[in-house]
Amino acid sequence: MTKLSFEFISNTLETILKRVGFSDERAQQCARLFIEASRDGVHSHGLNRFSRFIQSIELGVVKVDAKPEFVASFGALERWDGCSGPGNLNAYASMERAIALAKTHGIGCVALRNTNHWMRAGNYGWQAADAGLIGICWTNTLPNLPPWGGTKATLGNNPLVLAVPRANGEHVVLDMAMSQFSFGALENYRRSNEQLPVIGGFDRDGELTRDPVRIEQSGRALPIGYWKGSGLSLLLDMIAALLADGEATYQITPDIVRETRLSQVFIAFAATAQNRDEILNGILSFMKSAAGDSTVRYPGERTIETRRRSIDEGITVDEAIWQDIEALARR
Amino acid sequence: MTKLSFEFISNTLETILKRVGFSDERAQQCARLFIEASRDGVHSHGLNRFSRFIQSIELGVVKVDAKPEFVASFGALERWDGCSGPGNLNAYASMERAIALAKTHGIGCVALRNTNHWMRAGNYGWQAADAGLIGICWTNTLPNLPPWGGTKATLGNNPLVLAVPRANGEHVVLDMAMSQFSFGALENYRRSNEQLPVIGGFDRDGELTRDPVRIEQSGRALPIGYWKGSGLSLLLDMIAALLADGEATYQITPDIVRETRLSQVFIAFAATAQNRDEILNGILSFMKSAAGDSTVRYPGERTIETRRRSIDEGITVDEAIWQDIEALARR
Secondary structure (H helix, E strand, C coil): CEEECHHHHHHHHHHHHHHCCCCHHHHHHHHHHHHHHHHCCCHHHCHHHHHHHHHHHHCCCCCCCCCCEEEEECCCEEEEECCCCCHHHHHHHHHHHHHHHHHHHCEEEEEEEEECCCCCCHHHHHHHHHCCCEEEEEECCCCCECCCCECCCCECCCCEEEEECCCCCCCEEEEECCECCCHHHHHHHHHCCCCCCCCCEECCCCCEECCHHHHHHHCCECECCCHHHHHHHHHHHHHHHHHHCCCCHHHCCCCCCCCCCEEEEEEEECCCCCCHHHHHHHHHHHHHCCECCCCCCCCCHHHHHHHHHHHHHCEEECHHHHHHHHHHHHC | CEEECHHHHHHHHHHHHHHCCCCHHHHHHHHHHHHHHHHCCCHHHCHHHHHHHHHHHHCCCCCCCCCCEEEEECCCEEEEECCCCCHHHHHHHHHHHHHHHHHHHCEEEEEEEEECCCCCCHHHHHHHHHCCCEEEEEECCCCCECCCCECCCCECCCCEEEEECCCCCCCEEEEECCECCCHHHHHHHHHCCCCCCCCCEECCCCCEECCHHHHHHHCCECECCCHHHHHHHHHHHHHHHHHHCCCCHHHCCCCCCCCCCEEEEEEEECCCCCCHHHHHHHHHHHHHCCECCCCCCCCCHHHHHHHHHHHHHCEEECHHHHHHHHHHHHC
């Protein structure tokens, strides 16, 4: 692990992005979204993904110049086409548009089709909360999660984000996939030779297990809450495909580098109670009063701690990953 | 167990409701919402709750005449006050209003404060889907679920509903609380002397267990997906309280009969793809192709089967529960 400054990383990423065709402004924004994920400790969807993102561009899956195009307006709800553009820029633009709609209509919704992987889901929740709005968004994914009762991955893990703003910037942001553990997380546990803290999937014999290796072998990760997360994943896919008039999980190429034509939903709410922070502080302090075995934390609490450390000490980056990125910059 | 016709049950319930002060029309609608839950197999939130509902009226918790009052409009989002009226009638009226807003604005949202238990959450999802709209709604509850890492119940189980319409009326409707099992479900497993099918909570020593008795003793039910459901429950409570400018879980009396002043959110979406049923059938048939250990079902599939059986053979009602209801009718 090495520690690098935001500016240093951004310069390197922007150099690469401009070389593959990004404008100055879009290169800066795209780099920022990658770096903010790593800065906040979400390494799995930050710089770790950058080389694969460049590969997707080179394969023609991600079109660097493409911007979302307006399809239809229904008032406070709009449908847009991502035109195969960079997933993080498309998602950012869509949440910006949902925020603008919410400022006019109290609530605003953008349904986006034909987009690419948005990388860190939570970014677009932080974006809404930084603008002072409540945000909800989700995406479908390639098939990577077996439904409850099934052995084949015919659902996506369809990450869902809910975000609530606080005046001090310490927003409450939940960013959760519908699988109990991502395959990235399973890999980390395997590498450190650890069992999962809770049951995370099935082995090849259909038995529930905490062994990451057995789950990787079977490919049968577990939906959160068993039948409940399986149902939630299904409904999120349906609603995204229907609102966006876009592709559903079953139509998405099951190849991590060629995953494309995703459907996403962005909702913003502009009308909150006057005493917003008082309500939220009341909720948080009551929740934390339950502390027992361990500290009770709210979603986003660790993010703020990690972010502060990154700003003070530099952003933690895996050395091998940084070498790959530097190799791209030197090409 | 006995089997009774919809009309017969409705006559009995309406008699009781009118005697405690309901108008003819509201008695009929209130009875219908209770009976539809039992008809669809959701016994825990149908006729089983009726006597307790009457008790809440007699305690002054539920005000039979009160209707939702308009508080504020932000365009496609409105805030209403439930004025302590019957929770099911308030919720039904709120989803009707969200549907009307969605027909004007593409999306519509009603945030309702100061309401009572809405009984079966799924009712309001079926309502949106029967109107041809996508519906999402949720409620907060009294504190009944310990957050991840905590021993005391400082979160609600905050049921969440997502509903998608199909032309044939076989809608996909997910109705899920944030706890893996309700306390009602734990009781059922205990009575039949069975272990839970999966881990459902903690024992008094803080160990995860499938034993319903040990979970009832500790009061520590498990959020779905451990830390994930804990976070989701928190965010649903926050968003409901903020949008409705209403009470949060920590402010709600922790007594099942006196639980009141709930906050709820109802969202409807009127703009779906033209080929809606084709998209949904594609998603469902792909999901079901994963069938392995057991049949893969979608949320709402069993509901339709149970509903058909109830319509053909009568609605299954527990005899002891029916005797209690008849005693109320004879008073």
